[in-house]
Amino acid sequence: MLTMNYTYRIDPDATQEAELRSWLETCRGVYNYALRELKDWIASRKCSVDRCSLEKEYIIPADEPFPSYHRQQNNLPKAKKQCPHLGKVHSQVLQTTIRRLHDTWEAFQKRGHGFPRFKKFGQFKSFVFPQFKNNPINGFTIKLPKIGEVPINLHRPIPDGFKVKQVRVLSRVRGTQWYVVVTIESDISVPDAPVHGRAIGIDLGLERFLTASDRSFQERPKFFKSMQRKLKLLQRRAARKQKGSQNWEKAQIEVARMHHQIANRRRDFHLKTAHRLCDRAPTIFAEDLNVKGLTRGMLRTDCVDAAFGQFLSLTEWVCWKRGVYFAKVNPNGTSQVCPSCFATVSKGLEVREHHCPECGDRTHRDCAAAEMVWHRGLENVVSQGLWGTETACQVGLSGVYDLDKWRGAGIPNREVGKPAL
Structure with missing residues (x-):
């Protein structure tokens, strides 16, 4: 399986650009809320019961399980009922935001440093559409779920035999320039180049x-x-x-x-x-x-x-x-x-x-x-x-x-x- 990333410039209109910025802020709020749950659970279990400060530590029941990716993902439908604005964002985009947090958490556990941090305003600059039923690129436009068709500068075509796996939307230059990173894959396998020639x-x-x-x-x-x-x-x-x-x-x-x-x-x-x-x-x-x-x-x-x-x-x-x-x-x-x-x-x-x-x-x-x-x-x-x-x-x-x-x-x-x- 061969996977590659192609980056293209997109040109959303004023309405689409405002919606993209709103989505980024919503994803930032979901990321910070999930991180807050993770830190509270860790803070309530980082010391012995007889040495824990009742004033400074968060008290969470002992039988409360770890807020894993699957638990926090399953809580998203409940959160949408309490916060209706979450329903404006595509459901899979919110799920990949939770996945992003736990990928950072797992990387922190492996290397021993780099604990996940809260994202300030403007620091959350991308979100992902993880899958597509059909090819979203049609001519010189790309169709993003709940966003609509956005003009794209397709400076190089998608190679034959490749299909679009996922699309990441990037915000650059303080939200004035927008890009999409299109992940394409194919069933072909490319062997490593041999040592040859000069x-x-x-x-x-x-x-x-x-x-x-x-x-x-x-x-x-x-x-x-x-x-x-x-x-x-x-x-x-x-x-x-x-x-x-x-x-x-x-x-x-x-x-x-x-x-x-x-x-x-x-x-x-x-x-x-x-x-x-x-x-x-x-x-x-x-x-x-x-x-x-x-x-x-x-x-x-x-x-x-x-x-x-x-x-x-x-x-x-x-x-x-x-x-x-x-x-x-x-x-x-x-x-x-x-x-x-x-x-x-x-x-x-x-x-x-x-x-x-x-x-x-x-x-x-x-x-x-x-x-x-x-x-x-x-x-x-x-x-x-x-x-x-x-x-x-x-x-x-x-x-x-x-x-x-x-x-x-x-x-x-x-x-x-x-x-x-």
Whole structure:
């Protein structure tokens, strides 16, 4: 079973937009009420009976069962009789809201941190229609239950053999832009791409966004810093408005729209760079970076702006879609080892050139790290016995072969002679 998500922009009218916002607030209220029941039940049982404070703890009978997903879901019809406005929202949308809470609760129990939090006004930004009897997309409109037909920007068609499984409605830019994430599925199975053809290793950094083992590189666009001056101006204007007024809301929308534009530019750059890598080699190795650790150091602003984690995730998706083998390797010490003789060459972060005293190899620091990533990737696939296996892994999905304008584009910059420090 193959499942994928396609994101489309929708354009509801004023009435539909008001109803969508009302649904989001209703779902937020249901989510918070269910979370309140969960927290009250836990608070009444987190200490012994003879040590429980009668003033601060909630007293719930000892035989009261845990408010599980099924119990809270079954209580929804009773709640609709007491609160008639709940009946305006589709019943399955409310059920998936309860399911969302308990998925968060189960994830908290597994990792031991990240207890579910109450959602403030405007923080609940999506809801789900979990199933459809018929295809809701008809031409350039999508039919949402109880909402009606909404114009949709169907920039790529649903592939043949796929059917719509569920639709998630997203609110962006403070409720001024609306999207739908259409989940499609098919009975076909796509095997993993084999290790084949030419292999390259890539190293990610801040001086250069990407450096490949063939000594080509890609400069790092500074998406946030290039727009920071204008963003500060918009934020200053918003801070001077009276909070809660119409002018304040308009100013906040301008700020949110600027953040949305920065995120779109960054994602577009990541996708194009991933496609260019796939054009150059059918096997790609990358470092398994500790992304959370990078966002806590002194260079956290630049690391967040570069978004290495998003790039690696998108590259893995693009490689799967295009039948390119992608794997991550251990990143420890890739810049401290000579790729020619494998001798340890210790150097600080300020040293941007690799010079090995053993073999005399001299190159840019990032190039040496990329070559070490390439070596480690080949060692891993050889030790696992994956080299030389071939399987058919191409499927006719929308967007896989429509890349003629990127074919052969490569990465424009390439080192010639001694690297620039």
